Amino acid sequence: MASHAGLLILLSHPFASIAILVVAYWVGWIIYARNFHPLSKVPGPWLASVSRVWYMVQIATGETEKTTRRLHEKYGPVLRTSPNEVTCASPDAIKLIYRTQQPLNKTEFYTPWNTQNFSKHRDAFTEMNDKRHGERRRIVNHVYSLANILKSEKYIDLCSEIFLKRLDAFATSQQAVDLGEWFQMYAFDVIGELYFGRMFGFMEKSHDHGNWIQSLDLLMPFLCMTSVAPSYMRPLILSSALVVPGSIKALKAVETIGTAAREVVSKRFNIGATPEHERRTDVLQQLYDIHEEKGAKVDFKMGDIEQEAYVALFAGSDTTAIAFRSVFYNLMKNPDVYAALLEEIDMAVDDGRLHFPVSYAEASRLPLLCACIKEALRVHPGVQLILPRISPPEGLELCGTFVPPGYTVGVNGAVVHFDKSVFGPDADQYRPSRWLEDKEKATNMDRYMLHFGAGTRTCIGKNISIAEIHKLVPEVLRKFKFEMWDQDAQWKTHNFWFCKQTGLKVKVTQRKIC
């Protein structure tokens, strides 16, 4: 009787009633999530099975890929990383999840990355519906073919020229260089040349133009955290970013990137027809040609061109710099490979097979160079979280576990690239020669590379990065020697979707070439 009265008093207090309801909800939810939920039999950490908070904590550590690799070792190939989400470590899951026939849609993870105010159509990266995505991507796809991107080689060469000049100055002054930072400046300036008609001036002025690099570094963790958070927590996380020092400045910087995209497109094309001899052959021009030739028919307006340029800046600068860093870091940490690659490059120059500025065609014929680059992308892919997709109406069988329709599934490149059954018992080592041993084995390994994504959503800009990397690497290796400033230092990695590395402080010296 007394306890009854106590309960009534408690319930009459509004805060107490709310607290009781919340506790009851959570107890009910935990019992359901652990025992009756369709994914309840999928193993994983306890907290992950009842709340997305587990995933958010992992993002905060910046080391999700390492934890995921450890957990797969403990629990097996299928892992529950959130109440409604599973990640699969099996290489065979790639063709199931990122399939080209009846492809799976993207999830809400991508919404916070959405670009706004350019076009009524979502950009290629954040469009979740695969059918709509396919219709839009078909309009611009040909612009990104290797042959078309190579029409911009001369613009990439202009960037390389400045990059080499800067390296030369560092070599003369014997200053320590943050090579990672310089690769990012290079990658930004290349996007400038290809989409904005000119370099932004990162390398020319040796500075972080408009604070763009710093701003992306500040905003990426918030964007990534928002993406993995439950939808009701998203506004809270985004607004919490505002109290972090420098964030307003960062948001303004991102806004200026948008303004730059708008201005450049209108300046370039609102001044009347460009005389033929002044016409550039860059990506921006090719996108404009689509607008002119069939813009009305396919609804490809000036805003759509601006959107392409804007997305390229976000999707193509950090990622390319990450790839460059991985190539150089792994070479410096593996002197035998470095020496063998130099031999290949020097011989090619001596035999007249490699000229300066290096053309993509010549570079792509150097087997060890290509292997070193591919291996760098394998051991450190640019994106190191799963590429999340929604399981299809018929559900999906992943390594014997049935995932019903509507749940999130995905594979993480940073997990599957270390699969020993595909890449060999030394999969965790940087060993480029694995790509040269056996053609059939190499083709098979290629099938399981996820560095540029897979299926219908494969990276549209991959040929831009591939051209940049293959052209610049042999040229700088031929002309300069690179050593870690502190031989024993390791880089640090920070996984906020893009897994950026810091700590690539190097000593550069001119090579004495006879």
Ligand code: HEM
């Ligand atoms: C080494 C450099 C690069 C890496 C490692 C990389 C990686 C990726 C990955 C993994 C995806 C798939 C994302 C997903 O499925 O959610 C992707 C998509 C995309 N990337 Fe890249 N990327 C690179 C360079 C670039 C460049 C230079 C651009 C500039 C145009 C670019 C633009 C895009 C776009 C627009 C998408 C979405 C494609 C679609 O869904 O149709 N990327 N990239």
